[in-house]
Amino acid sequence: MGVSLTKAAQWTSCGSGKLELTPMNESLLKEILCFVEKLGFQHPQEAELVFEAPLQWSTTLVASDFKTDYDIRDLEVQSHEKDSEGHPLLQLSPPTVWVRSFSQLSKLVHFADYKKLEEVRACLQENRDPLLKIFGPCFANFTEREDTHSNVPHLIDEDQVKDSELKLKLFHLVQNMDQQLLKNLLQKISELDPTTVKNDIELLKRFCSEGEKRVLKSVRYTSDYEFENGCRAPLWRQLHSEICYLVIEPCDTDELYITCSTTGVFINGGAESGYERTSEMYKDLVTLLKSQSPYFAENIKKQVQAEAIIINIFNLKILYSILLSGSVLSSYDTVPHLGRQLSALKSAMLSSLFFFSKTPAGAMPVELSSESSLESEEEEEQSECRPENNIDLPSEYWQIQKLVKYLKGGDQTATVLTLCAMMDFNLMQETCQLAIRDVGGLEVLINLLDTDEVKCKIGSLKILRKISHNVQIRQTIVDMGGLQSIVKILDSPVKDLRALAAETIANVARFRRARRTVRQYGGIKKLVKLLDCVPNLANLTETKEKDVEVARCGTLALWSCSKSTKNKEAIHKAGGIPLLGRLLKSQHENMLIPVVGTLQECASEESYRIAIQTEGMIKDLVKNLSSDNDELQMHCASAIFKCAEDKQTRDLVRKYKGLHPLVSLLQKVNNKQLLAAATGAIWKCSISVENVAKFQEYKALETLIGLLTDQPEEVLVNVVGALGEFAQIPASKAIIHKSGGIKSLVNLLAGTNQALLVNVTKAVGAYATDKANMLIIDQLDGVRLVWSLLKNPSADVQSSAAWALCPCIENAKDGGEMVRSLVGGLELIVNLLKSTNNEVLASICAAIAKIAKDKENLAVLTDHGVIPLLGKLTNTTDDRLRCYLAEAIGHCCMWGSNRKSFGEAGAVAPLVRYLKSKDSTVHQSTAMALYQLSKDPNNCITMHEKGVVKPLIHIMGSNEEMLQEAAAGCIRNIRLLALANRKARLFY
16 A cells, blocks of 8 residues: 555656645545445454554544544544553544544545545555554565565464454455555556667667668657656656657658557657547557558568678677677676676667567578577467457566577577676566566576586576566476576586575575475585685685675575475584584674574574584574674574573573673564564573573563563563563562563463463463462453363463463462352363373363362362263373372362272272382372372272382382371371271181
8 A cells, every 4th residue: 555656656746745646646546545445344353453553644624524433522533442552543633633443544534525535645645654554564564575475475474463363364455455556556657668669769760861771761759858767758648658759751651640659659640639549559660650651661671681680790799709808797797898888789689689579570680580480489379378468568578578589599699698688677576577487488597507608507597596586486497497407506616606506596495395306406415515615704805705605695595495304404414503603603794694594493403402502603693692683683582592492502691691682682672573583582591590580680571571562472472481481580470560460461361372372371370379469360350261271272272271270279369269150160170181182181180189179179070070080091101190190189089989989990009000100299199199098998908909018118218298198198097907807807
């Protein structure tokens, strides 16, 4: 929306800064207005999403224009609808209006009635980058990238969007509308390229001289003034696709007044008639003149042939001498006089080439006669593929296709020249990219890679490097086997070739099949070899700069390839890690960014994390956290985020004073990717309590609490994860209580992002160990929200919620009553004992142990069948589950005949085996459970038969008093039963 109209204004404004209501702008405004009006009806949920910042402009509306749903006080208006912070979504303080949602914007233009277009115009005029205000920087920046429409799905992760799918859908709706506007605009503007017409006119002028060459008397423009875009027609006529007006005097007829437009050429009635069309439309000047002048038609063919032969012979001789003086393609951008010579040669060559493209087959000179059949075949293919849309394509499309055709039939010299000409086009533009593909140019470029001519290879790779940014192009390159040829070039002795090949691979290897192809054809080893450039980057000499550039391009390629797990392994095996570590000491950001990018991508593998640590790279990563480059900082923080899973890495980050720079990065709230990386690194580093203490010195907790609202979910996941770890220090619990952070955490329990829910429940559970915090959690209905997450389909969310319930129940003012107030809660808990996930089972058992301390709740659990379900689990070999299962059984024995029921359920014998575990916590909970179970005689018999006495006697020697008492109590009950049996036998 912002991009299209702003670009339109560059052609149709008068420099006043205001958007003129030209036909083009009016058309765009109407389309934008239609979008705004329909959005509220077609997508009501998206329309209600609140903008990151309000759109603000001077309006013609007054308070009386607004109806219901608004508070009107004197001249000011406020909407009833407000955002989460209480700001009205629409506010009018004449003449300024602030709007914070599409829903309110739709209502405003509705109230504007016949002034709708004026309001939209004013809004866009005063908000030149509306996407920035609507979505914030993390969305708005994508509109500035090349090939946005194909990259957005890969560049934007849904976990980064605050309101999940809704905000992403709204972004796509706006982007689709913007692309349609831009398409309509570019269609009109691209049609105004006068290049082809000007070339034709200049060539026709060459045939106006006296002598045998003369086929026309004169060719002149009706206006000497040329606009910046090369057109001579008035601006208002340019909007009708008209480029210029000519007066041409043939040798055998009267003067012809001709209009040249992008849709063709025609005869007009002159200036007095407003250049009104008086003939049919012709595709070009030559065709028109042939129809009007028999003399021109008869003589133009032989003159064109003679002229072209002279031009081509002249060009080839000069070009060949230039080629002998050095590499055209490598010198073209650096030697000014050579660039000018080549430019002149290309212009002459292209002029003759384009002119011939409009003549019948056979009209071309002898040197190019082999192209005639190819050209006719190309035209037939185009007419089949694009029967209706050919006329809408910009001239660059056709020019590039002619060049590709010339590329197919030329010798080495002509090939090099044509490659240079192709590079003059904007190859980042999709039209140019697809023009090369559609006419078979990719096949030609790939074939050139297998030749022995270095200049041809360099030219081909320079073009492939640019056009491979297009997703369709890179897929086609792989389909044609071009990636194999590019990988081979990595072994070339020519450094320029190696660098170009690696950079092209970096672009192509953005999808799985391409990355696999690079690995299968030995590309990973070759790319790693490119990294071994110079031993000391700190003392770089000028002679080694090309080696460094080769290494940089190799790293870019490895960065793309490293998104594959198998490629990560291949990079490791090829010795890539120490080489990356050496390059990490570079002083140049353009080298550091791909190096750190590759490392952070690979750091998802444990072997890499260990290697990064042992190779001493943590120090360099920490050092670059203080860089001035946001992207470099982001990748360094991401690498630390992944590596800090290991305690030694966390300690190294603290040792090299990396904690303070990480906290400093929290100030960059507008860069969401950097913020996500920094908060992630802080989260993982805070797993170590020593780091939490340091973070407290830097006031990190207060800053993190401030980030609990209005942030993408990716940031929130990390922030909440860090807050959960900060709870290791008791002072943190008081700080979050005073700062109102508990409320923000509880609000996040209503979300849907599973990673966020796992961290939120963990944090809530951690802070619930403080009774003051628990009181707030209870008042905010936090326990009910946590309990409801037991229904979440994610096992991770279920287990995290169950663990959080344990401290909530234990520290609530009346935990038993709180649990009973949750309708259906106990039945839900019991049913989760049927889970197949051990972590879920362990957490549920832990929760049952807390619940069962209340007799009324234990009775309800028993009624729901908790005993047989716990009994079935006792055969587990998982010590973590054993520990909490035994604890749950011990507490559940406190009701009715549950002890007996456990024996009947076969739970006793497996519990005896738990005493053989090497985990002391299992011994403690098992001894407590056995003590309770031993109060039933049948259970004592089973325990004795399974050999429980000997291990219990050993446990009685423990230093834990409770463990001693439980073991001794169990043995005492067994002994008492044995004595009772003996007395009974003696009595009878």
